Amino acid sequence: MSPFVPHLNAQSTVVNSQNPKIASMLPLSAGIVIIGAGMAGSRFAIELARAQQQGRPENPHIHLPITLISKEPQVGYNRIMLSPVLSGDSIFEDTYLYEQSEYQQLGITVLAGISVDTIDIKQQSIELSNGQTIAYSKLVIATGSSARIIPFPNYDAKGVHVFREVADVNVLTAYAHQGKKGLVIGGGVLGLEAACALASQGADMTVVHVDSYVLNRQLDLPAAELLQAELSCRNVGLEVSAITECIAVNNQHEVCGLLLKDGRTLPADFVVMAVGVVPNITLAKNSGLTVNRGIIVDNYMHTSAANIYAIGECVELDGELFGMVAPVNQQVDTLVSVLKDARISNDGLASRNNWHPFTSKPLSLKLKVSGISAFSAGQVDFDEEEAAAIETITYQQTSINHYHCLYLRNNKLIGAVLYGEVNEGSFYSQLINSNSDIAPIKADLIFGEAYCDLEKITTDSEANGDMDNDSDLDLLSAADIVGAAS
Amino acid sequence: MSEVILSNKSNASQELEIGIRRSDDMVSPSKTALIATYTEETTSTIRTTCPYCGVGCGVLASVDATGVVSVKGDPEHPANFGKLCSKGSALAQTLGSERRLTEPYYQNKQAVMQQHRPIQLGNDFNTIDISDEPLTKPTDWNNVLDDIATRLNDTIAKHGRDSIMFYVSGQLLTEDYYVANKFIKGFIGNNNIDSNSRLCMSSAVAGHKRAFGADLVPGNYEDLESCDLLVLVGSNMAWCHPILFGRFLAAKKIDPSKKLIVIDPRRTDSCEFADLHLPIAAGTDTHLYNGLLHYLEQQGCCDERYLKQCNDVDLALEAAKTWSIDKVAQACKISADLIRQFYQLVAANDKTVTAFSMGVNQSKSGTDKVNAIINSHLYTGRVGKVGASPFSLTGQPNAMGGREVGALANLLAAHLDLSNGIHRQLVADFWQAPQSIAPEVGIQACDAADAILDGRIKAIWIMATNPVVSLPEADKFRRALAACDLVIVSDCSVDSDTVKCADIVLPAQGWGEKSGTVTNSERRISRQRALKPALGLAKPDWWILSQVATRMGLAGFDYQHPSEIFNEYVALTAYKNDPSQVPSISNQPRYLNLAKDLPMPILNRADYDVMTPFQWGDQRITMAHSNFIAITPSDSASLPNRHQRRSRPEANDNTESDNREHDNRRDKPHNGHSSTVHLRLITGRLRDQWHTMTRTGLAPQLNQHESAPMLTLHPDDAKQLGVEKGDYVQLHPRYEQNLPNKQQQKQRQPHNGAAVDSNTDIEVLEQKVIAQVAISDGMRVGDAFMPMHWSNAFASGARVGTLIPTVVDPHSGQPELKNSAISISALPMQTFGKILVHPDLQDTILVHFRAMAASFKEQMTDNELQAAFSSFDVASEQSTQTLPALTWSISRQTNSVLMTLASPVDSIAKQLLDPEFWQQFIDTYQSSVSDKGLTDDAANTVGVNSAFTLSKPEQQLRFILTQSEVNEANEANNEEVDRTLPSTSISTTPSERLLLAIYFAPQVTQLPSSHWLDSCFTNTDAIPAQQRYKWLLAGRPATGYIDPGPLVCSCMAVGKNIIINAITKQQCTSAHAIGKACRAGTNCGSCVSQINALIEEYAS
The missing domain is CATH 3.50.50.60 (FAD/NAD(P)-binding domain)
Structure with a gap:
């Protein structure tokens, strides 16, 4: 090879x-x-x-x-x-x-x-x-x-955009500043970020999402519901379980709305397709x-x-x-x-021998919408059979909409959803990635790193290096030099 | 009417002005000196007396300008010379307004009793609709006193003089006691007055009367110091009379040749200091002392001269002569060698004091025990001599005072004899009573329930005692109160279970408010003085009694001041008190003559105010005549033997198996263990608690010693049942509970094992006792110990009185409280809980629990109910429906109330673990707060915040409720802000306070400790706001917590202070190292320059 x-x-x-x-x-x-x-x-x-x-x-x-x-x-x-x-x-x-x-x-x-x-x-x-x-x-x-473009009828109409490059930012910002009405197809990370950003710039935004709740691959239902409530507070409309039939256009082949499978037409001056890459x-x-x-x-x-x-x-x-x-x-x-x-x-x-092989790790996500803190790491979605073996530990502070949920299997942390306050996100994703047996700190895990005596836990040998290894050092050394140079 | 109501201020201040310094025992006001003058500005110091045990320690109470009281021992009081025990030292903490009764009120007792039932699935909460009618209706003194007077007169008119009963208390002052006794014996015209001394000292009274002709304690406290041998019989003196015990130990320290012998089935703390401990089987004291008398005779230890004034010596010796050491050893189930050592020490020490207490008195053979002890002293002439005397240690602060004024159904007054017609006439004459005093002994405490249920008693007035907790067959008494036409309860605490059973509740003054005299165990009369004005409308008991008597049209109750009552009492003791003229029936002189002991027969108020402690009847009483009592105990030592049902083949040691007879019946084995174990229940005190905890329960440090109901077992018994320390067990009585209309009940209430009184239709649930196991090899095999303090106010099911059959001593009427046949079974719990609650929410939360249990029942079919208890071996005889849905106990902490909970019911546990259940509680709380308006100040805005963590399927819930307040009023009044808040706080900053911290887990060890949490109730704002809920939920602050400060690395959410800490504390000198330490800068790297700047700034 x-x-x-x-x-x-x-x-x-x-x-x-x-x-x-x-x-x-x-x-x-x-x-x-x-x-x-x-x-x-x-x-x-x-x-x-x-x-x-x-x-x-x-x-x-x-x-x-x-x-x-x-x-x-x-x-x-x-x-x-x-x-x-x-x-x-x-x-x-x-x-x-x-x-x-x-x-x-x-x-x-x-x-x-x-x-x-x-x-x-x-x-x-x-x-x-x-x-x-x-x-x-x-x-x-x-x-x-x-950016992925789904070839809905009229997907090439004027006013259909993606959000990928600097050029897209400039065009979309212009719509927002004119107070236009926009639809984002896709309630994933990018779609929500775009909708919130544009709404804050003056656009009248609605997110159209095909699944029953937004960020359904990253969040669990309680967290998604909190997020949806927050979107609504920010005047970002939401249509869930909404399947797009086609993009409606006027006779200039300009976007004028979105026809849904349920027969409704949502009016729009522009459409942002945020359906992945x-x-x-x-x-x-x-x-x-x-x-x-x-x-x-x-x-x-x-x-x-x-x-x-x-x-x-x-x-x-x-x-x-x-x-x-x-x-x-x-x-x-x-x-x-x-x-x-x-x-x-x-x-x-x-x-x-000096090469560090790349292995795929469970991912963590931090939603970057100013003021909304959401974090997701590892596996948070389970079918029925899987769910039977899952332990959950949740934390909820209802008056300020904080919600944390940890997913455990066989005394290992396999997933985490944090909403409202995400400071412990990196701690949890580290535990997920290291595949550590967290039994000794299980009772305190939900309270965060400051409560957990990490010396008590052992990481499995395969992933052992990850908490503390050379590739980590390499990664950091780069930052060091940047800093030193600045 | 208002003019007859005391002006509290003038009377209180008059008494408060006085503090006195005295060194001798005699009252001599001219020698007194003011310690301090009470003024508004200065701290005043007042001499008073501790309200707990019969030692009667002097207390110096200081009251500062704001009314805050602090206490210390009175160095000049001859009982304690400046020392105080844990309870006395905490007196000041019990003086707040918390849990106090402050106004008279009428009560729908049936509804209230419904509400205060144990939380059981069997409850039909809605049997009586109590939602519309308020449970209580406040009234004023004028109305309620008139009403009581009218109703008592009506009762007499309708049912006769004998239909009224007073049940009084050793907590009353002598003046209160005197008026109560005079009222009922002289003027209502019956002897139906009994005191809780019946449960405490009546065997000693009866024993003294049999031996000495009157209730005389010959010795004094100095004898405890001057003796060479102190024998403690049935007394855990180290816990129950710690100051006296300290006096003996101090003397023993100086002269280590002094010996201490403890005779007690349990190896108590007193044994730590003992040279010899005889762990005799409960109830075998008479055998031991018969043996001693026989031994003393054999050893020629008699005092010939003293025996000349004694009767029936030979009869007693004859009765004792079969009791060889070996026979005693067999009966007492200890080794002959121990007994021999004991006997030898007694024979060798002329200066022997035998101090005895509840282990002797609270027995069906209590009087015989007292006399068996006294016999040994009479035989050796060791009575009323320096360092040589039998010595009865009284339990209550004023048991002696009550005995002196005769406030028991079988006593008269002034140590006169009720059975003596001359004495009765003397007292009636003195009182100018409208009729002669009845010769019959009145209804005694243990007969009261039957007397009420039989319809003989129609009205009962209970003062300063809590019989639904303390009486044997306590639930029967509770049922009786439910059935009684008129129940009046005077008390100072809402936490008396008896208050919940009253039709009329009267607020009595508590310690620190009331004023009068008490007599301690050595016949020393001391003043209790008021320290501050009474709370609310609380009144002295003598005043309440006198008012009712006067309003009933009776003469001789127009007292305006306690000194007037005291003077009258002094006069009675002196009235026709000439030994040659009026001998008692046994020809003893009347030693009680207070006029002889006081410098003047009539004290004016000022004299009374400055009265110093004095001992009546001289320092020691040398009896003119004494009687030996022949003790002929049956061979069966004690009651529980008759109830033994379980064989114990593995117990081959005869001396250890006294509690169990061999028969064929065995309880079903369960995992190699017995499903139930039959035991003997011994009750007693805890070191730091008093009675039913209505006072000591308020002092946080007194609740540390034992904060939940515990049952102490021998390791073998625990092993047999398969329980370990901290496990829950259920205690079952082994006596036939005589439920009224039992058959009828079963038909009417087929599912809940409750008893319904046919007269009233009140459902009074028989309560099961539940406790956690403690294990101690200081117990005898087969014995179990449980404290007597727990009431429904502090625990859901721990009233030991409900387990105890009514078996009384034939001479004293005192019930056997330390020798009851019970069985215990393990109670496996599904969930354990710990709740710290703001004191304001304590009652609300219990109501919520009850509603939960009730609604639970409504939703379930019987089959489901059965299934709910599926974890139990239903085949056992246990009726599942009477199991508690929830077991709880309450312990007052410094800033909060700690509730310890557990539930054996799976479905209840699920409910408790559901955050929604607690959300409902919050809704209830919020609506109640908004109903009340919480504060007068409308500007205050109140919001509640809740947070929880939930573990599934581990079944752990933690739930926090806080309340934030923005007190805009603070802005208006900055001075107030300055005083109440730290200077840095800004008045508009919302302050947050913790209301509720809830923890449930399947194992006790998974619950957090409560110390730090308790401190959070006053210091909630001290927890960093960002971390507050996590800290509270975790139950402790994060270790190494650093306030993160402004965010530097947003990817990894690392704050500035964390990075600074990594630089300064973890010696990180590069962004790389900081990334390793706290992950800052390890993702997008955009903060690395900031990190480097911080390194430059902070690395040194």
């Missing part, structure tokens, strides 16, 4: 330009090329460069050069932060993950506003939309995902990589092609897609461990 690459790459030129524009015009050598400068790609570029420097601080020039190719003109912003931008709580400049000068300082060649047309996996080169060809010794695909796999697929819903990778982020890796929302591992920050960051860390010493990594066995 990882074939021997015989060259130390004599033709490679170390690019260490102070100016990405100049760099883009330079002939490119076969270094590490990253396609996509979203959260995964940009983070990987920075982390890898740092890891290289740390590994051989005395000689920063012996590493493979890093090239980061961004389709969007903006490189390395935090897409999650677009919700506060949409609600006006943040400005776009706040969303950058790294100082733009960081890339230059670390010697990363950034090619922005350019897309990749093809990958030649035999020649180990890519062709850019500007016609350039770049050879690579390692290629990292981080093309991310796109689809991985961007076209490039990979066309280049002959094995894909399914996403690009198929193994635990070390290898694709089916030699020297090609994939990370982020575009990948699929064991049938699972990854849309949250935490697993994507872990994928970045895994790949950094694989590629940080790329020359010897090709030797295989010796360096493999």
